[in-house]
Amino acid sequence: MIDKVQALKEEIQAFKANKQEELETFRMKFISRKSDISVLFEGMKSLSVEEKKKLGPALNQLKQSAQERFKELIGIVESTKTASEGSHMDMTLPPIGATIGSMHPLSAIKNRIIEIFERIGFNVADGPEIEDDWHNFSALNFPENHPAREMQDTFFVERDPDIVLRTHTSNVQTRLMENNQPPLRSIMPGRVFRNEAISARAHCIFHQVEGIYIDKNVGFADLKQTIFHFAKEMFGKHTKIRFRPSYFPFTEPSAEVDISCNICQGKGCNICKYTGWVEIAGSGMVDPNVLSNCDIDPEEYTGFAFGMGIERITMLKYQIKDLRLFTENDVRFLKQFRSL
Ligand code: PHE
Numbered sequence: 001m002i003d004k005v006q007a008l009k010e011e012i013q014a015f016k017a018n019k020q021e022e023l024e025t026f027r028m029k030f031i032s033r034k035s036d037i038s039v040l041f042e043g044m045k046s047l048s049v050e051e052k053k054k055l056g057p058a059l060n061q062l063k064q065s066a067q068e069r070f071k072e073l074i075g076i077v078e079s080t081k082t083a084s085e086g087s088h089m090d091m092t093l094p095p096i097g098a099t100i101g102s103m104h105p106l107s108a109i110k111n112r113i114i115e116i117f118e119r120i121g122f123n124v125a126d127g128p129e130i131e132d133d134w135h136n137f138s139a140l141n142f143p144e145n146h147p148a149r150e151m152q153d154t155f156f157v158e159r160d161p162d163i164v165l166r167t168h169t170s171n172v173q174t175r176l177m178e179n180n181q182p183p184l185r186s187i188m189p190g191r192v193f194r195n196e197a198i199s200a201r202a203h204c205i206f207h208q209v210e211g212i213y214i215d216k217n218v219g220f221a222d223l224k225q226t227i228f229h230f231a232k233e234m235f236g237k238h239t240k241i242r243f244r245p246s247y248f249p250f251t252e253p254s255a256e257v258d259i260s261c262n263i264c265q266g267k268g269c270n271i272c273k274y275t276g277w278v279e280i281a282g283s284g285m286v287d288p289n290v291l292s293n294c295d296i297d298p299e300e301y302t303g304f305a306f307g308m309g310i311e312r313i314t315m316l317k318y319q320i321k322d323l324r325l326f327t328e329n330d331v332r333f334l335k336q337f338r339s340l
Contacts (some may be wrong), residue, residue: 001043003102008187010035012066016081017073022330026073030066037063044244101334106207106326108340109314113209116233120226122211125186127172129193133162135171139178139293140250153195155204165193168307169210170250174210176295182301183215189310200322205309207310214286214296214303220253223283224305227257231280234313241279250306251284262316278316281308 012030017023029035040059044052105206114124129137142149155165172188196202212224224243229237239262243255258279261272270275283306288298311323316338320326325333 001040001055004040005062006057008040009062012044012062012069013327015069017077023070023073023077024060026070029073031070034057035066037066037288040097069135078317093212102338103340104326104334105314105318105320105340106310109208109317109335110209110310112234113230113310113313114187114189116230117211120229122185122187122213124303125172125176125188126190127169127175127188129166129191130157131164131166131171133164135174136164136166136168137288139174140170141287141289141293144247146249146264150276154195155195166190167194168192169208170305172192172306173210173212173305174290176292177214177291177296178285182303183295183302185215186215187211198324200324203311203323203327205248206323208307209310210305212286212303212305213303216301218302218304220285220304224238224304225287227281227283229304231257231259235259238265240266243283246282246284248282249286250287250290252287255280257283257306259316263319282307283307 008030015026015030017026021089032038037059040062041109044059047055118124137145137149155168157163157165169188169190169192172190173186174186175242176186187209188211190207191205192208193205196204198204211226213226224241228241231241238260239258242258244258246254246256248254256279258277260266260270261276261278263269263271264276266272266276268276272278283304286303287304291298291301291303311326314320314326315323
């Protein structure tokens with residue numbers, strides 16, 4: 001029996017384990033209740049007292065060494081485990097941040113426009129997207145059946161009396177003038193609708209920011225200076241502006257506003273079609289008829305108004321060539337604006 005103990009001792013010392021299964025084999029053979037060692041303890045019962053005295057300590061020692069070796073082997077298996085997992089885990093790498101969304105470029109530019117005008121005393125006004133004929137057209141001096149109404153391809157919700165999807169945010173100007181006496185100084189950002197085929201340059205839903213300023217002695221120079229201030233804040237301090245005569249039913253005189261092309265600095269490129277200028281807004285002095293339509297005395301007050309497309313400003317600012325990108329919600333496009 002003593003030979004058996006010796007043999008087991010050697011076997012225990014020589015046992016190697018790298019995997020969990022091998023540990024289990026060791027446990028079964030040397031530790032468990034049915035282990036070879038337990039069998040030897042069982043066998044002790046039939047021995048004489050003399051023999052028990054000799055074999056007892058040796059067996060106890062064997063049991064202890066089995067337990068010690070088992071602990072060692074557990075340590076080895078654990079460390080090989082982490083080493084192999086560690087081969088594809090670099091603890092020194094910075095953690096991957098949570099993926100967060102980004103502001104839509106149109107929202108970012110809208111907020112920037114609001115910020116610029118708020119700083120010079122304009123507040124923000126809001127109004128309905130579904131509008132009656134009076135607030136969208138008639139009060140703004142569009143004569144009945146006048147072709148000027150055709151300028152803005154209207155979506156009609158109802159006919160006679162007409163209810164339309166607003167074709168511009170000027171309807172908010174009408175409501176503002178009707179309900180308030182000057183001085184008025186507001187901008188009105190919002191969604192507008194026109195019945196146009198969707199292409200890279202046109203969409204049936206887009207966004208405008210219009211503005212109005214009515215007070216005593218407001219002149220065209222105030223309009224120019226306000227737009228000039230906006231253009232420099234939005235596109236940089238070297239931006240130049242120019243006004244081209246134009247026509248809108250609600251303003252007289254009317255002008256379209258160009259800025260020097262912010263991409264080629266006026267030298268000429270394909271964005272400005274080699275003219276050095278790009279259009280950003282319509283504007284003019286509020287027509288006296290519009291003021292009286294809204295119960296504001298045109299003898300006492302004058303005012304200017306302007307309107308621009310948020311898409312247009314955003315496209316110029318970020319050199320976006322296709323309007324449809326704004327509504328496709330392709331994350332590859334949207335995530336480029338993460339820093340906004
Ligand atoms: N309402 C005009 C449009 O939608 C823009 C505009 C506003 C022009 C105010 C002049 C004055 O095109």
